Amino acid sequence: MTHTTSNIRFVSSEQRWARAKGVANRVMVFEPKGYYPRGTLHVPNGVFHADTEISFSIVKGESWSSLDPDAPFSEFDWASPQELRLISSLLLCERRDDAYIRFYPIVRYGHLLEEENIDLSRPSIVNDVKALLLKLARNSKPGLMQDRIVNCLEKPYDLVEPDHYGFDRLLSFWKALSPANYVVLRGIYALVKSDMLSFHYEFSEEAIVSLYIALDASFTLVLRKLREDGVINPSSHDAALWLHEHFDKPFGLPEPDITEKYFHEFYEQRVMTLHPASRYGDMPYSPIMHDDIPHLRRSLREIFAYIVLGTHGPDYEEExxxxxKHSEYSTNA
Known part of the structure; x- marks a missing residue:
């Protein structure tokens, strides 16, 4: 059955799988479990919208298989390349110590618009797709995926005013983020999954494991930056020095000593979490804490943002x- 509202249609389930392999206008729906910036935000090939009734994105883009025919098979590639590019661009616009953007997408539910050539910058597109999604939610019959969109009607969405984010950098992030930069996107994907898991208290450990994946992605990117700068065979200590130079030194923090590694304070816990038996002994549970989540989540988001653009945001400079100013005041006092 093809669903209709105004002149916008979703392709039928029979057509969807064939169309999804190529370039298509893809709709992703987000659940009320997340935190979303209020309003509508545009990039050249897509739009993100959130209000108290529903949150969704529309992105025109390819599938992973068409982008990279040699990519391995996976059942967890729920965000297409351009959808992940949009999500990543938005998330990187967070500010230090301000509100999160916590995406909670309905995975494996995305619809495709029947029309191929649509101006996604037109307000009517957002209004029509919203009306279509709400109609589906209100009229869906019971079922695994259908229940997920029905749940979107259970309570108002948690929205954050957009001035809590640095959306003046949104297009810069979008232009700098290539879908072929797998390590950056994998790292930000891991941040999104951590946010989803941390919504459920009982999966806090798994949320930290996802952050360890993002941490490893950031480490790889820092090593690549060091090689680009002429460092031969950069080490974890070199990465710690890079982090100090670009993030901590302006705040007067001491330089890492010769034994300190990249995110040294998490090294032993990470080994013991991922390896029940290691050189640190046999572990009956993970030696980690809930506070690791906000610490790593905020730090890694900022590192990814810096690596993508090569510069800090105004919020960092202001801090x-x-x-x-206050250090000078304390010294003079």
Missing amino acids: VIWHK
Whole structure:
């Protein structure tokens, strides 16, 4: 059955699988479990919208198989390349110590628009797709995926005013994020999964494991930056020095000593979490804490943002200025 509202249609389930392999206008729906910026945000090939009734994105883009025919098979590639690019661009616009964007997508549910050539910048497109999604939610029969969109009607969405984010950098992030940069996107994907898991208290350990994946992605990216800068065979200590130079030094923090590694304070816990038996002994449970989640989540988001654009956001610069001003005041006092 083809669903209709105004002049916008979703392709039928019979057509969807064939169309999904190529370039298509893809709709992703987000559940009320997340935190979303209020309103509508545009990039050249897509749009994200969130209001108290529903949150969704529309993105025109390819599948992973068409982008990279040699990519391995996976059942967890729920976000297409351009959808992940949009999600990543939005998430990187967070500010230091301000509100999260916590995406909670309905995975494996995405619809495709029947029309191929659509101006996604037109407000009517957002309104029509919203009306279509709400109609589906209200009229869906019971079923695994259908129940997920019905749940979207159970309570208002948690929205954050957009001035809590640095969306003035949204297009810069979008332009700099290539879908072929697998390590960056995998790292931000891991941040999204951690946010989803941390919504459920009982999966806090798994949320931290996802952050360890993001941490490893960031480490790889830092090593690549060091090689680009002429460092031969950079080490974990070199990565720690890079982190200090670009993030901690302006705040007057001491340089890492010769034994310190990249995110050294998490190294032993990470080994013991991922390996029940290791050189640290046999572990009956993970030696980690809930506070690891916000610490890693915020730090890694900022590192990814810096690596993608090669510069800090105004929020970082403002905090450095504030720190120096108050340090001088304390010294003079």
